[in-house]
Amino acid sequence: MIEHTLACLGRHGFHRLAYYEWAGPPAAPTVLCLHGLTRNGHDFDVLAETLRAEFRVVALDFPGRGQSEWLSHPKDYVNETYAVDVAALIARLGVERVDIVGTSMGGIVGMALAAQPGNPIRKLVINDVGPLIAKSGLKRIRRYVGRDPSFVDIAALEATLRWVFAGFGNLPDSTWRRMAEQSARRKPDGMFGFNYDPKIAVPFKRGWFVRNISLWKLYDAIACPTLVLRGADSDILHRADAEAMTRRGPRAKLIEFAGMGHAPSLTMPDQIACVRDFLRG
Numbered sequence: 241m242i243e244h245t246l247a248c249l250g251r252h253g254f255h256r257l258a259y260y261e262w263a264g265p266p267a268a269p270t271v272l273c274l275h276g277l278t279r280n281g282h283d284f285d286v287l288a289e290t291l292r293a294e295f296r297v298v299a300l301d302f303p304g305r306g307q308s309e310w311l312s313h314p315k316d317y318v319n320e321t322y323a324v325d326v327a328a329l330i331a332r333l334g335v336e337r338v339d340i341v342g343t344s345m346g347g348i349v350g351m352a353l354a355a356q357p358g359n360p361i362r363k364l365v366i367n368d369v370g371p372l373i374a375k376s377g378l379k380r381i382r383r384y385v386g387r388d389p390s391f392v393d394i395a396a397l398e399a400t401l402r403w404v405f406a407g408f409g410n411l412p413d414s415t416w417r418r419m420a421e422q423s424a425r426r427k428p429d430g431m432f433g434f435n436y437d438p439k440i441a442v443p444f445k446r447g448w449f450v451r452n453i454s455l456w457k458l459y460d461a462i463a464c465p466t467l468v469l470r471g472a473d474s475d476i477l478h479r480a481d482a483e484a485m486t487r488r489g490p491r492a493k494l495i496e497f498a499g500m501g502h503a504p505s506l507t508m509p510d511q512i513a514c515v516r517d518f519l520r521g
Contacts, residue, residue, distance in 0.1 A: 241262055242260070242262075242263070243258065243260055243307070244259050245258055246328065248325045248329075249324075252311070252312055255303050257300060257301070257302075257303065257328075257329065258281070258301045258307035258308045259281060259299065259300040259329060260282070260298065260299050260300075261298050262291070262296065263292070263296055264291075264292045264294065268294060268295050268296045269294075269339060269362070269519070270296045270298065270333055270335045271291060271296065271297045271340075272298050272300075272330065272340050273298065273300075273341045274299075274300065274302075274326065274340060274343070274345075274350055275300075275301075275344075275345075276345050277385060277440070278384075278436050279305065279423075280302075280305045280422065280423070280435060281299035282306065282422040283299075283419075283422075284341070284506065285299075285422075286506070287341070287506045287507070290512050294516070300325075300326070300329060302322050302325070304317055304439070304440045305436045305437070306422075306435055306436075311437070311439075314437075314442035315443055317440045317442060317443050317444075319345070319352060322345075323353055326353060327353070330360060335360070337361075339364070339365070340354070340361055340363075340364050340365065342365065342367060343367040343506065344369050344476065344503050347368070347369040347370075348373075350366060351366065351371075351459055354462045354463075354464055355462050362465075363465045363519055365466075365515055365519075366467070367469045367506065368469060368474050368477050368504060369476055370455075370459070371455040371456040371459035371488075372456065372477075372478070373452065373455070374476055374477070374478055374481075375453075376475045380475060382441075384404050386439070386441025386442070390427060390429075390433055391432040394417075394420050395420075396432075397424050397432050397433075398417060398419075401419060407473070407474070407500055407502040409497070409499050409500030411505060415507050422435075423435055459489045460489040461489070464490060465490065465518075466489075466493070467492060467495065467515070468482055468494045469495055469504050469506075469511070469515075470495070470496045470497070470504075471497055471500040471501045471502055471504055472496050472498045472501075474501050474503065475501060475502055477502070479496075482496075497510070497511065
């Protein structure tokens with residue numbers, strides 16, 4: 241894996257975007273991975289290590305997360321900013337076509353890009369999000385996003401991480417530990433905190449979380465082959481809506497995973513195999 245940075249232009253100047261690349265074979269198709277609201281590009285490390293045998297894989301840290309720069313204006317933490325950043329990154333990658341794997345918020349950004357005329361998206365994987373975002377899940381996310389707790393060590397941070405992301409399912413202890421290490425930042429007082437700007441929650445808490453969010457018009461404009469992954473107990477993507485995604489727009493293929501909610505972590509062999517086989521097809 242190679243770490244890179246890219247200067248992206250937003251509404252209030254440039255900001256530095258961090259991204260990670262697994263080169264893959266010569267001339268291999270490029271897969272771009274987009275993470276969820278409070279996560280970072282390292283969520284795709286395990287997936288990338290498998291896909292790199294056949295694909296060039298790139299994963300970014302959205303602004304305010306991971307190694308990317310925090311934005312000076314919190315109201316810029318919106319999907320429009322993220323979509324423009326992803327478009328700039330695709331241009332940097334120098335490819336005509338790209339596959340996108342997007343989890344939660346990353347899936348929304350992927351849908352927004354795939355719905356645009358003349359877009360470069362070859363295939364789209366949407367992980368546990370869809371054109372109707374359930375308010376029940378939004379209310380749950382609102383309870384923790386934007387808080388800035390402090391932890392005495394990584395083990396304490398991991399314990400909270402396991403609670404917040406219980407929907408990931410029954411992951412091995414080693415996976416949780418690695419996720420905790422990749423989710424931590426050292427604070428000036430020596431304590432540990434989550435590695436994202438708490439102000440990413442500013443736009444999120446403006447009030448729209450009290451209702452379901454409909455993106456059907458966006459989804460219906462998508463034409464590329466699409467795979468939808470869903471945790472069987474998801475509170476963000478309801479089963480009826482996921483099934484409707486198989487009949488509307490790109491008529492996606494739907495795969496559900498038992499024993500988990502929002503969202504499949506894409507670290508387990510069966511989940512990785514589903515993504516790999518779809519991108520190969």
